Amino acid sequence: MNLNARIPSGPIEQRWDKARFDLKLVNPANKRKYNVIVVGSGLAGGSAAATLGELGYNVKCFCFQDSPRRAHSIAAQGGINAAKNYQNDGDSVYRLFYDTVKGGDFRARESNVYRLAQVSVSIIDQCVAQGVPFAREYGGLLSNRSFGGAQVSRTFYARGQTGQQLLLGAYQALERQIDAGKVKMLPRTEMLDLIVIDGKARGIVARNLVTGRIDVHMADAVVLATGGYGNVFYLSTNAKGSNTTAIWRAYKRGAAFGNPCYTQIHPTCIPQSGDYQSKLTLMSESLRNDGRIWVPLKKGDTRSADQIPESERDYYLERMYPSFGNLSPRDIASRAAKRVCDEGRGVGPTGLGVYLDFSDAIRRLGQKTIAERYGNLFEIYERITGEDPYTVPMRIYPAVHYTMGGLWVDYHLMSTIPGLFVLGEANFSDHGANRLGASALMQGLSDGYFVIPYTLGNYLASEKFAKVDESHPEAVAALAQTQSLTKQLLAIKGKRTVSSFHRELGKLMWDFCGMARNAQGLEQAAGKIAGLREEFWKNVNVAGEAGDLNQSLESAGRVADFLELGELMCHDARVREESCGGHFREEYQTPDGEAQRNDEQFAHVAAWEYQGPNQKPVRHQEELQFEYVKPVQRSYK
Amino acid sequence: MNLTLHVWRQKDVATPGKMVRYDAPNVNEHMSFLEMLDVVNEGLILRGEEPIAFEHDCREGICGSCGFMINGIAHGGFKNTTVCQLHMRHFADGDEVYIEPWRATAFPVMKDLIVDRSAFDRIIASGGYVSVSTGSAPDGNALPIRKQDSDLAMDAAACIGCGACVASCPNAAAALFTGAKISHLAHLPQGQPERKERSLRMVRQMNAELFGNCTNIGECEATCPKGIPIEVIASMNGDFLAASWQERPPVEIAGAG
Numbered sequence: 049m050n051l052n053a054r055i056p057s058g059p060i061e062q063r064w065d066k067a068r069f070d071l072k073l074v075n076p077a078n079k080r081k082y083n084v085i086v087v088g089s090g091l092a093g094g095s096a097a098a099t100l101g102e103l104g105y106n107v108k109c110f111c112f113q114d115s116p117r118r119a120h121s122i123a124a125q126g127g128i129n130a131a132k133n134y135q136n137d138g139d140s141v142y143r144l145f146y147d148t149v150k151g152g153d154f155r156a157r158e159s160n161v162y163r164l165a166q167v168s169v170s171i172i173d174q175c176v177a178q179g180v181p182f183a184r185e186y187g188g189l190l191s192n193r194s195f196g197g198a199q200v201s202r203t204f205y206a207r208g209q210t211g212q213q214l215l216l217g218a219y220q221a222l223e224r225q226i227d228a229g230k231v232k233m234l235p236r237t238e239m240l241d242l243i244v245i246d247g248k249a250r251g252i253v254a255r256n257l258v259t260g261r262i263d264v265h266m267a268d269a270v271v272l273a274t275g276g277y278g279n280v281f282y283l284s285t286n287a288k289g290s291n292t293t294a295i296w297r298a299y300k301r302g303a304a305f306g307n308p309c310y311t312q313i314h315p316t317c318i319p320q321s322g323d324y325q326s327k328l329t330l331m332s333e334s335l336r337n338d339g340r341i342w343v344p345l346k347k348g349d350t351r352s353a354d355q356i357p358e359s360e361r362d363y364y365l366e367r368m369y370p371s372f373g374n375l376s377p378r379d380i381a382s383r384a385a386k387r388v389c390d391e392g393r394g395v396g397p398t399g400l401g402v403y404l405d406f407s408d409a410i411r412r413l414g415q416k417t418i419a420e421r422y423g424n425l426f427e428i429y430e431r432i433t434g435e436d437p438y439t440v441p442m443r444i445y446p447a448v449h450y451t452m453g454g455l456w457v458d459y460h461l462m463s464t465i466p467g468l469f470v471l472g473e474a475n476f477s478d479h480g481a482n483r484l485g486a487s488a489l490m491q492g493l494s495d496g497y498f499v500i501p502y503t504l505g506n507y508l509a510s511e512k513f514a515k516v517d518e519s520h521p522e523a524v525a526a527l528a529q530t531q532s533l534t535k536q537l538l539a540i541k542g543k544r545t546v547s548s549f550h551r552e553l554g555k556l557m558w559d560f561c562g563m564a565r566n567a568q569g570l571e572q573a574a575g576k577i578a579g580l581r582e583e584f585w586k587n588v589n590v591a592g593e594a595g596d597l598n599q600s601l602e603s604a605g606r607v608a609d610f611l612e613l614g615e616l617m618c619h620d621a622r623v624r625e626e627s628c629g630g631h632f633r634e635e636y637q638t639p640d641g642e643a644q645r646n647d648e649q650f651a652h653v654a655a656w657e658y659q660g661p662n663q664k665p666v667r668h669q670e671e672l673q674f675e676y677v678k679p680v681q682r683s684y685k
Numbered sequence: 686m687n688l689t690l691h692v693w694r695q696k697d698v699a700t701p702g703k704m705v706r707y708d709a710p711n712v713n714e715h716m717s718f719l720e721m722l723d724v725v726n727e728g729l730i731l732r733g734e735e736p737i738a739f740e741h742d743c744r745e746g747i748c749g750s751c752g753f754m755i756n757g758i759a760h761g762g763f764k765n766t767t768v769c770q771l772h773m774r775h776f777a778d779g780d781e782v783y784i785e786p787w788r789a790t791a792f793p794v795m796k797d798l799i800v801d802r803s804a805f806d807r808i809i810a811s812g813g814y815v816s817v818s819t820g821s822a823p824d825g826n827a828l829p830i831r832k833q834d835s836d837l838a839m840d841a842a843a844c845i846g847c848g849a850c851v852a853s854c855p856n857a858a859a860a861l862f863t864g865a866k867i868s869h870l871a872h873l874p875q876g877q878p879e880r881k882e883r884s885l886r887m888v889r890q891m892n893a894e895l896f897g898n899c900t901n902i903g904e905c906e907a908t909c910p911k912g913i914p915i916e917v918i919a920s921m922n923g924d925f926l927a928a929s930w931q932e933r934p935p936v937e938i939a940g941a942g
């Protein structure tokens with residue numbers, strides 16, 4: 049397998065410029081002769097489809113929701129980073145680059161990260177021009193805040209609805225191209241397979257989720273922007289429909305899967321309340337700017353928060369990380385919460401929770417200021433828990449939030465299958481082993497608005513394309529395979545529901561491949577997942593019919609893929625014998641319990657190659673070079 | 686608590702539907718409404734019946750996927766709350782709960798509680814954007830915008846496109862939805878160049894989709910989970926009238942020969 053990342057040479061500041069000059073262009077008159085498929089209409093897919101349409105390509109864009117406006121990106125609350133340095137507080141492209149490489153615990157590719165930081169400034173300009181109503185100061189200029197522990201204020205936001213407003217911007221640009229006839233939108237249509245002909249991605253197999261009809265769609269290139277796979281844990285902050293199916297089936301067609309085990313666990317989510325729970329709700333990280341996190345000093349202290357005197361509280365983040373305190377990075381804050389709960393000091397009915405307390409901030413700033421800053425978040429919290437955070441401290445607990453792993457891509461965002469490009473959370477990403485807050489929106493839009501338009505053009509201009517259509521044997525075979533998979537799922541008629549399997553898988557993943565992992569647990573989990581998968585194919589009960597709107601069937605297909613992916617994640621986590629970012633191996637920690645990287649052996653991307661059903665996949669490595677940011681142990685003390 | 690549900694069941698667009706009664710035993714007050722339905726559905730699947738189809742995704746009140754009538758009120762009628770955010774603590778043991786899809790000619794029922802809202806997308810496609818292609822934008826701070834205007838734009842832009850406004854309007858009008866987008870862009874300098882064209886095209890598309898006429902009843906504002914103010918309709922009407930007036934063909938000058 050060829051893992052040539054195609055990184056341009058020269059000084060890092062000039063690489064993207066150089067690449068753009070070296071990339072071949074498609075003659076404007078020829079663009080309409082190329083057909084491009086974009087799967088996904090979130091920030092990454094929506095921005096890509098709109099921009100490719102503007103350039104003149106014929107685009108077909110797919111999403112599984114009823115409208116492209118509903119992609120999971122819509123749920124992002126906090127904000128989007130950009131190295132504008134509007135606040136004159138010392139930010140720069142280089143600093144954003146540096147922070148991202150360091151935040152990712154030195155497991156990201158420097159050149160990609162540098163480009164991301166460079167492009168970040170254009171994203172804000174583009175979104176403002178589209179009419180995205182970013183927060184502003186009284187002077188009329190854009191407002192910024194510091195986010196997720198960054199020491200500069202580089203985060204742009206639109207109340208607590210940044211993802212929504214950015215997505216609506218991209219969606220509107222997309223609708224404009226739909227109106228112009230350049231993009232054909234196929235909502236409620238789910239990609240179920242990738243068609244590879246002569247080694248190139250040439251189309252997809254997709255199911256119309258209303259009629260159940262399965263069709264082949266051919267193209268000259270395929271772009272996947274299908275989001276993250278955090279729902280392999282069943283409970284996560286992701287939307288219910290978020291899934292791995294598109295990238296997983298592409299993996300099974302030969303695309304390498306990069307760092308599948310890198311998962312981000314977000315420290316500030318509303319704790320689980322019962323077994324019926326269907327998802328976890330994120331409470332924006334911005335709350336940590338003013339809230340103080342604590343647990344009782346004593347184990348098993350069941351007094352209510354207001355009965356616990358100051359001297360019997362442990363503000364553990366402030367104690368352990370005095371210089372970053374409550375703003376310590378996500379992975380560190382999450383692990384610390386787990387540790388105090390494991391010690392028996394957790395709060396709330398399940399003992400899996402810590403307090404996020406605003407009483408000091410309310411005393412200092414007044415309730416009015418706090419309401420202005422966080423009013424909508426406090427409302428969400430109260431709606432869900434029935435408790436008023438102005439008077440009772442919030443309870444929070446970490447939850448799965450984001451997956452840094454995904455399909456391996458080179459500098460051009462192309463996977464190991466020529467003509468298959470992967471954008472946004474679906475690729476193995478620029479975030480290394482841990483993503484900084486407000487950087488996913490930035491990456492999705494960077495990939496979609498500013499990178500893929502160039503690199504895809506280069507691919508189309510450099511290749512010759514044989515004429516192929518739906519009758520090509522590869523297309524016919526892929527279609528037949530998908531149809532038979534659907535039939536098979538419906539025919540099992542076993543005794544367990546799809547979601548009971550999904551929950552069981554999620555629990556295994558959370559217990560063994562979650563915030564803390566060890567070799568023995570990972571091996572055990574991999575074995576159990578294989579067993580669960582076997583049971584699934586014998587005993588699942590999928591209701592309804594194939595030729596119909598059938599939500600059980602949709603989720604059955606997705607869970608079937610999660611049951612395979614989960615096992616790969618456990619293998620990946622076991623082989624990576626170090627701790628880095630969100631991947632914490634209990635065997636590899638410093639004496640004071642911090643993650644211990646092993647740069648000598650693991651400063652690489654692990655890229656897994658599929659070998660066939662029930663065969664062990666092969667692990668390849670892309671070595672990472674750190675020419676600019678010297679790896680050091682991350683310290684937030 | 687134990688509830689009795691009466692749910693609209695319909696196989697597809699072409700087949701007539703009907704209300705069906707289900708028991709929902711042992712409902713926990715911390716469940717969301719959709720989690721309560723999840724549990725009912727698990728039971729149905731194990732009994733070999735088809736689960737109740739309803740649309741949902743984020744379950745955080747922001748994607749606009751979910752939505753149906755609960756006892757005749759869109760999203761159940763709790764202030765600023767979508768059904769995915771509605772918790773069962775608002776119900777009491779023994780309650781009978783009637784659950785039906787949005788009803789509007791422009792939103793045909795596709796299955797059970799799922800309706801086709803693609804008309805909304807077509808309204809946006811007819812002009813709900815600023816025509817700015819990627820790459821041609823000036824610096825984000827090149828154009829200061831009065832904070833108050835930007836805040837008003839954001840109030841309107843908060844629409845999640847769920848369709849509750851249409852469902853709760855006795856005329857099944859889409860004026861709040863369409864007005865929200867027109868008003869969002871009308872409050873910003875970026876929206877000005879296309880402001881007239883936009884209002885003309887979007888309003889015409891809205892009418893072509895068979896939504897009803899707005900007669901200022903205000904049910905839409907009352908049930909909107911995002912609190913979109915009814916002023917956006919006035920703003921739309923203002924823009925539309927002004928634009929249609931200017932669009933009138935020049936009056937022929939009748940000459941006496």
Ligand SMILES: Cc1cc2nc3c(=O)[nH]c(=O)nc-3n(C[C@H](O)[C@H](O)[C@H](O)COP(=O)(O)OP(=O)(O)OC[C@H]3O[C@@H](n4cnc5c(N)ncnc54)[C@H](O)[C@@H]3O)c2cc1C
Nearest residue numbers: 088089090091092112121126127239275472473486488489
């Ligand atoms: C609650 C929450 C808050 C967040 N807040 C922030 C934040 O403040 N700042 C930040 O930077 N990041 C944030 N993130 C992360 C960020 O929102 C996501 O990483 C990002 O939006 C992903 O965008 P995407 O375009 O890659 O994918 P998505 O938005 O997930 O879009 C995926 C698209 O693919 C489609 N799709 C998927 N599978 C298929 C298939 N098989 N066939 C057809 N279509 C398919 C879907 O329909 C959808 O259109 C947050 C995430 C969560 C969960």
Ligand code: FES
Nearest residue numbers: 742744749751769
């Ligand atoms: S499911 Fe997204 S708004 Fe209810």
